[in-house]
Amino acid sequence: MPGxxxxxxxxxxxxxxxxxxxxxxxxxxxxxxxxxxxxxLRLTGLSHAESESQAAIRLGTEDVLAASIxxxxxxxxxxxxxxxxxxAVLPLLSLAVQFxxxxxxxxxxxxxSVHTLEMxxxxxxxxPWICEALQAYALWVAPMVAAAVACYFAARYRxxxxxxxxxxxxxxxxxAHTNASFQWSxxxxxxxxxxxxxxxxxxxxxxxxxxxxxxxVVILAPFLWARRREGDLRW
Amino acid sequence: xxxxxELLVLRFLSAREMYGYQLAHAIRETTREAISLGEGVLYxxxxxxxxxGFLRAxxxxxxxxxxxxxxxxPRGQRRLNELSQEWRRIAGGVESVLxxx
Numbered sequence: 001m002p003g004x005x006x007x008x009x010x011x012x013x014x015x016x017x018x019x020x021x022x023x024x025x026x027x028x029x030x031x032x033x034x035x036x037x038x039x040x041l042r043l044t045g046l047s048h049a050e051s052e053s054q055a056a057i058r059l060g061t062e063d064v065l066a067a068s069i070x071x072x073x074x075x076x077x078x079x080x081x082x083x084x085x086x087x088a089v090l091p092l093l094s095l096a097v098q099f100x101x102x103x104x105x106x107x108x109x110x111x112x113s114v115h116t117l118e119m120x121x122x123x124x125x126x127x128p129w130i131c132e133a134l135q136a137y138a139l140w141v142a143p144m145v146a147a148a149v150a151c152y153f154a155a156r157y158r159x160x161x162x163x164x165x166x167x168x169x170x171x172x173x174x175x176a177h178t179n180a181s182f183q184w185s186x187x188x189x190x191x192x193x194x195x196x197x198x199x200x201x202x203x204x205x206x207x208x209x210x211x212x213x214x215x216x217v218v219i220l221a222p223f224l225w226a227r228r229r230e231g232d233l234r235w
Numbered sequence: 236x237x238x239x240x241e242l243l244v245l246r247f248l249s250a251r252e253m254y255g256y257q258l259a260h261a262i263r264e265t266t267r268e269a270i271s272l273g274e275g276v277l278y279x280x281x282x283x284x285x286x287x288g289f290l291r292a293x294x295x296x297x298x299x300x301x302x303x304x305x306x307x308x309p310r311g312q313r314r315l316n317e318l319s320q321e322w323r324r325i326a327g328g329v330e331s332v333l334x335x336x
Contacts (some may be wrong), residue, residue, distance in 0.1 A: 022282065029255050029278050029303055036256040038275070060275035067281040075285045 006031060009062050013119060014158045015232070016070045019077030026069065034059055079157045087159060088167030091150035095171055095176045095186035098142040099180060103195040109194040115116045129194065131182040137181075138197070143175025143215045160234040168220045176211035238318055240272055242278055245307060245315040248290065252306040255281065281305055289314050 013023045023085050035056035038048070048053065059065070069075060081088035087171040113119040113127050147168040154164035179198045246328045247253060247261050249336030258281075284290045295304050307315070 025303065026278055026282065028301075030275055032254075032258045032261070032300065032302060033274060033278075058274050060273045064273060065275045068273070069282075070274040072279050074281045074283050075279060 006113065007177045009066055011158075012062070012066045013069055016066070017076040017157075018069060020156055021078070022075060022077070030059065030065070070194075076143050077157060083154075083163040084166075085159075087150045087154045088162035088170065091146045091167045092147060092170055092174065095142055095146040095175060096213060097177070098145065099138055099197050101211035102138045102142070102180070102182070103197065104194060106131055106134050106195045109182070127193070128184045131184045135180055135182040136179070138180035140211070140214070143171050143211070144219055146171045146175070147215050147219040151219055155223065155227065158232060161224060162235050164223065165220065168215065168223075171222075172212045172215035175215060238321070239270065240277075241284065242272065242315070242318040242322055243286065243335065244273075244277075244280060245289065245318065247310055247314060248305055248307040249315055252304045254302040254304050258305070 011025050013026070014020060018026075026136065028081050034055050037058055038051045041051035041054050061067075066132075109130050110127055113125055116123060119125050119127060150164045150167040151169070153159075154161070177199050179194045181194070181198075183194045183195070185192050198232065243262050243266075244258060247265075248257055253261065255277055259272065259277055262270060262272060281290060281292075285292050285305070288308060290305045290314055291308050292303050292305050296302075309311075
């Protein structure tokens, strides 16, 4: 059976909610089975073209194969069974996890610098710079990463655009209203670090609006554009 | 007849591990083509049984070709026993009816 036939089946299965990983395995098994059938039929004296034709009949048409797989709900991915969880709630939680990890990283780097590199307030090494980078990450990059994760997996699982859009908007607003602070100060004897996360409600300033727009424009707009281009923008 | 493919698959895999083509071939040969499963349709059945914990799958490379081999699990063995009993009960009932007519 020509590879293009299975490519069509692969896309149908993914759009029907079968996980990409399972689709890959099913297609590889069908391809191997097809090759075995062709080999078996060739041994009976059929030409290569006849063998391929007979093998395709024995394996089943794309419609039959697709129907038999889609009819089994246990083969559907969990992400398509609970799209609100996979593409909205979990990415939103990943935002909180990124904040926590950023704080943990700041504390760990400070501890390492003090105890291992013997940093002093006069020679703080890269700690102040790292604190600034972590703060910038938490404020600007983390919401975009969380929204990108939601959109990437929604595209990969061929899910409808509804929940990644809802998730990205929530992430953009929550991320924009979050204030992260990672400060190093040259306190004696070894310097000090403070890290904090807080919310600013209902402060809707220009900076917050810009942060919301940044996530939506950089992540959500290309996602919707790409889905529309592929003819798979469904709500 | 809805449980027959499952019964056959579990029965063959209780004897030894097999990949899809081997299984389809064994069913065709052993039943002398009395039971003809769409060969491609075998795979969703195998995957469904695997997700229900009746089968275990593993990749093996033999002679340069990678295959997915299936083997029965203890849970699958229990399911096979249930299906076998059910099948014998039904077959016995049908046999009684045929013998009485």
